[in-house]
Amino acid sequence: MKRSDRLIGMTNYFINHPRKQIKLSYFMEKYEASKSSISEDLDIVNRMFEHEGIGRLNRLSGAHGGTEYIPHFDLDTSKTFLHQVCKQLEDPQRILPGGYVYMSDLLGNPEFVREVGKAFVTAFANQEIDAVVTVETKGIPIAYAIGQLLNVPVVIIRRNLKVTEGSSVSINYVSGRSQRIQTMVLPKRHLKQGMNVCIVDDFMQAGGTITGMISLLEEFEAKVVAIGVLAEVADEENRVIDDYTSLIRLKNVRMGAQTLSAQLGSFDD
Amino acid sequence: MKRSDRLIGMTNYFINHPRKQIKLSYFMEKYEASKSSISEDLDIVNRMFEHEGIGRLNRLSGAHGGTEYIPHFDLDTSKTFLHQVCKQLEDPQRILPGGYVYMSDLLGNPEFVREVGKAFVTAFANQEIDAVVTVETKGIPIAYAIGQLLNVPVVIIRRNLKVTEGSSVSINYVSGRSQRIQTMVLPKRHLKQGMNVCIVDDFMQAGGTITGMISLLEEFEAKVVAIGVLAEVADEENRVIDDYTSLIRLKNVRMGAQTLSAQLGSFDD
Helix, strand or coil, rough: CHHHHHHHHHHHHHHHHCCCEEHHHHHHHHHHHHHHHHHHHHHHHHHHHHHHCCEEEEEECCCCEEEEEEEEECHHHHHHHHHHHHHHEEEECHEECCCCCCCCCHHHHHHHHHHHHHHHHHHHHHHHHHCEEECCCHHHHHHHHHHHHHHCCCEEEECCCHHHHHHHHEEEEEECCCCEEEEEEEEEEHHHCCCEEEEEEEECCHHHHHHHHHHHCCCCCCEEEEEEEEEEEECCCCCCCCEEEEEEEEECCCCCCCCCCCECCCHHH | CHHHHHHHHHHHHHHHCCCCCCCHHHHHHHHCCHHHHHHHHHHHHHHHHHHHHEEEEEECCCCCEEEEECCCCCCHHHHHHHHHHHHHHHHHHHCCCCCCCCCHHHHHHHHHHHEEEEHHHHHHCCCCCEEEEEECCCCHHHHHHHHHEEEEEEEEEECCCCCCHEEEEEEEEECCCCEEEEEEEEEEEHHCCCEEEEEEEEEEEECCCHHHHHHHHHHCCCEEEEEEEEEECCCCCCCCCCEEEEEEEEECCCCCCCCEEEEEEEECC
């Protein structure tokens, strides 16, 4: 098999298995190639991944060594993408009665979701993350996009107790906007004790839902090392959390609004 | 830029943009290469994708022509993966009180979810699918894995009316197992009229939930061209749907069971 063929096969492998260590011997056997040939291939792949702005290969030497693809995406590409999203969000037809913003069409687009995941993975590059946590429903695809790139599990907090999940921990909390008491449930089996987690959600107003998630995660002795929201309401006076990453800030999202404006979020600060 | 570099960049592009047509001129400009060079690159990529069992490049000639990556995965690889899943599912610790099977750890693993998506995309290869539909919550990651590979939107049916979604169509239906009346809601904006859809879910007993989804989709004049479930209960006597693809069949899933057995589903019939 030629080098050109191997490079295609290896690129496919790395793109589909980010943050997974693979030994040189795997490629040597698969492509019937020498260690030095595979090693040169990895140099070429690494150089091109960096050139394309999609990350790099991390090569660990020694008996337990291997190579893993560390995704890290070009910031300007993410910004260009998010500027386009801002324009789409400013369409007045997205304003729903009650001062909500319609985003489900975007969240239903797998390519959009993947780009959002890439932006978060780059923003969280300096954190050690063992699991991605979200609460049903709309943040779920974002959580999987991140989980896939970080090669870590996704944990979904439910709104009600489910018979199909076994014993669970539940909390009540007061939601920021409606001031109603709401429930969150996390089955005990879903998350080991003492994990480093990142919390993600699609939308944040005052942050009551995220505060609820943090409280529930305390029951699992989890350490929240990163919080990411796709869109936050910018002019919110009663914010209850302060250390988070938003990709987009929405202004003038309120009851009776006729227009709204969208700009890059704390991601770009 | 050398051919070896271009092949890495092009492989990355195709893997991340399945079923999206791209013109030769895009790669010619990006890599400052001639039409004949890019054309030869595409031949090499196509041959290697087929060799690796991940699909092929579809090249359309003419002024509006372009190249798209059609994912189609090796059936034996999917079978090997699903046999491993069956073994995992047969662990008696997965049996929950009430005769349910714990699968959330698997569904929380992004690599597992991607493999499930690959199996379904291969099973649905002969269908024209415009959108993937599921009902919250556990089928959502599978729906996105399929939507990403087919490059079509994902539509999530909700269990309750949401203020953040605008006007909606809702139906009531009788669930197969509990015989209770349940509700499903789909916002009007989520799905255009007259689409070809595939329905997916994580688990099917009698099929009441899927029958409910079909009824709701009739309100959108959607044509259900494929139905896929990750796991079905094999020895179910009151099945209400018959034309579907299951990846895994579970036997002896019932109240008070101490063991269960799992085997490949209709996917392998």
